[in-house]
Amino acid sequence: MGNHPRLQDRADSREGVPFLPDYVLFLLASTSAAASEEFHAEVRANGLRVPEWRVLACLSDADGQMVTRLAALSLMEQSRLTRIIDQMDARGLVERRSDAADRRRVRVFLTPAGADLARRMIDKARAHETALLDRLPGGSGRELKRLLRVVYRELCADD
Amino acid sequence: MGNHPRLQDRADSREGVPFLPDYVLFLLASTSAAASEEFHAEVRANGLRVPEWRVLACLSDADGQMVTRLAALSLMEQSRLTRIIDQMDARGLVERRSDAADRRRVRVFLTPAGADLARRMIDKARAHETALLDRLPGGSGRELKRLLRVVYRELCADD
DNA sequence: AACGAAAATATGAAATCGCATCTTTTGAAA
DNA sequence: TTTCAAAAGATGCGATTTCATATTTTCGTT
Numbered sequence: 001m002g003n004h005p006r007l008q009d010r011a012d013s014r015e016g017v018p019f020l021p022d023y024v025l026f027l028l029a030s031t032s033a034a035a036s037e038e039f040h041a042e043v044r045a046n047g048l049r050v051p052e053w054r055v056l057a058c059l060s061d062a063d064g065q066m067v068t069r070l071a072a073l074s075l076m077e078q079s080r081l082t083r084i085i086d087q088m089d090a091r092g093l094v095e096r097r098s099d100a101a102d103r104r105r106v107r108v109f110l111t112p113a114g115a116d117l118a119r120r121m122i123d124k125a126r127a128h129e130t131a132l133l134d135r136l137p138g139g140s141g142r143e144l145k146r147l148l149r150v151v152y153r154e155l156c157a158d159d
Numbered sequence: 160m161g162n163h164p165r166l167q168d169r170a171d172s173r174e175g176v177p178f179l180p181d182y183v184l185f186l187l188a189s190t191s192a193a194a195s196e197e198f199h200a201e202v203r204a205n206g207l208r209v210p211e212w213r214v215l216a217c218l219s220d221a222d223g224q225m226v227t228r229l230a231a232l233s234l235m236e237q238s239r240l241t242r243i244i245d246q247m248d249a250r251g252l253v254e255r256r257s258d259a260a261d262r263r264r265v266r267v268f269l270t271p272a273g274a275d276l277a278r279r280m281i282d283k284a285r286a287h288e289t290a291l292l293d294r295l296p297g298g299s300g301r302e303l304k305r306l307l308r309v310v311y312r313e314l315c316a317d318d
Numbered sequence: 319a320a321c322g323a324a325a326a327t328a329t330g331a332a333a334t335c336g337c338a339t340c341t342t343t344t345g346a347a348a
Numbered sequence: 349t350t351t352c353a354a355a356a357g358a359t360g361c362g363a364t365t366t367c368a369t370a371t372t373t374t375c376g377t378t
Contacts, residue, residue, distance in 0.1 A: 018220040019281050020232075024288055024300070025195050026216070027307035032187035033234050034314040039184060057185070061177040067357060073179075075192050080335060082358060104343045104356040122178050129183055136313055141183070144306040148186035150299050155193040226327060239365060241328060263326040263373045 039128045046121065051076055051084055052093075053121060056110070059094065060118040064107045066099075093117060198287045205280065210235055210243050211252075212280060215269070218253065219277040223266045225258075252276060 020026045043053045054074040059065065065073070071081040085108055088094045093114035099105035110118060133141035179185045202212045213233040218224065224232070230240040244267055247253045252273035258264035269277060292300035 019284075020216055020220050021308070022304075023216075023284060024292065024304045024307070025191070025198060025284070027304060027311055028187070028191035028194055029234060031307050031311040031314065032184070032191045034311065035187055036184050057179055057182075061179050068355090075188060077336065078357070079337080079359080083334080086358095102344070102356085106357065125178075125182060125184070133183065136310055140306055140309050140313075144303070144310050145181075145183045145186060147299055147303040147306060148183070148190050149180070151295055151303050152186055152190040152193065154295055154299075155190065227325090236366070237327075238329080238367085242364080261326085261374070265327065 035132060038132075039125060042124060042128070043121070046117075046124075048117075048121070051080070052088055055081070055084060055088065055108075056093065056114060056118040056121060057125070059108060059110045060115065060122060064097075064109050067106050067108065070108055088114070194291060197291075198284060201283060201287070202280070205276075205283075207276075207280070210239070211247055214240070214243060214247065214267075215252065215273060215277040215280060216284070218267060218269045219274065219281060223256075223268050226265050226267065229267055247273070 040050050043050055048056070051074060054076075055070065058070055058073045067081060067085070068078055071078045074081060076084070085094060085096065089096065092111055094108050095111055096106050096108060099107050133145070135141075136144075199209050202209055207215070210233060213235075214229065217229055217232045226240060226244070227237055230237045233240060235243070244253060244255065248255065251270055253267050254270055255265050255267060258266050292304070294300075295303075
């Protein structure tokens with residue numbers, strides 16, 4: 001057998017090569033954080049926390065969702081959403097109604113005030129998104145969005 | 160003037176069109192969450208919380224960073240990182256050394272045990288990333304990664 | 319040098335979060 | 349029709365997180 005050095009022969013063939021800048025989970029999380037930062041500041045300036053804004057947006061798309069489903073869509077744990085709904089209910093933004101067909105279920109609905117606020121915030125979100133995508137070079141933002149739709153759908157399909 | 164209906168004439172020209180599935184910040188956050196879920200479970204199975212894993216990975220790329228910079232890279236608030244460093248220090252994963260040139264600064268270094276753990280976790284992360292990208296259809300994962308590099312760089316440039 | 323503003327980190331206290339578990343309700347099997 | 353596992357949501361409580369601010373150190377002016 002020849003004495004060609006195998007990869008394993010050196011301590012680490014990737015010595016000195018940075019990991020994170022080429023790691024997709026880092027890129028996803030960091031890009032998401034960087035892109036959201038500005039708008040999240042606007043959310044807070046409008047008296048909402050990010051999870052509350054997510055709930056409003058989800059319900060605006062599909063009102064009357066179950067707590068567990070809404071938690072998944074809003075990227076938070078169920079027990080956390082329960083308490084966020086408590087607070088939003090107390091503020092008159094949403095209300096709970098128990099499902100007649102299955103009384104374990106609780107469906108969450110926007111109040112008129114919640115629906116108004118959701119509309120206003122969604123308008124702001126659309127404007128911010130347009131500005132964000134316009135500022136990215138050569139349509140890369142819109143191309144990124146297209147790919148994200150593909151990949152997101154694929155990742156959710158496994159569930 | 161003609162009586163063509165203008166967009167503003169109807170209450171909302173987007174009535175019934177869902178917002179979130181076409182909103183880039185939603186797609187980014189949700190895709191990031193969905194893609195990271197599996198690996199984050201592995202992180203926790205190895206006795207680390209996600210923020211701790213991020214710190215290890217950052218320091219593995221560039222040891223001895225300042226607290227504030229490390230917090231930004233690790234996607235958390237500075238005061239939170241301070242306490243996470245406390246815990247990781249107590250576990251013997253990292254250590255603080257004050258910067259001789261500017262004594263306000265605290266630099267964070269991996270201990271040998273921390274560096275070992277970082278190496279092992281990065282190996283797992285690389286394997287997981289490969290599997291993840293292979294499972295996405297038609298190279299869309301690798302194309303997404305390419306675009307994320309472009310967009311992330313652009314978003315950070317404004318800072 | 320003395321001063322004040324700004325930077326880097328730490329910390330106290332209140333709010334929030336997450337895990338485990340509880341209760342209620344359903345569905346299905348025996 | 350009884351029983352039992354699973355599903356949906358709520359809750360207690362310890363741990364974490366955040367916000368505001370304190371502390372220490374540096375830097376640029378005067």
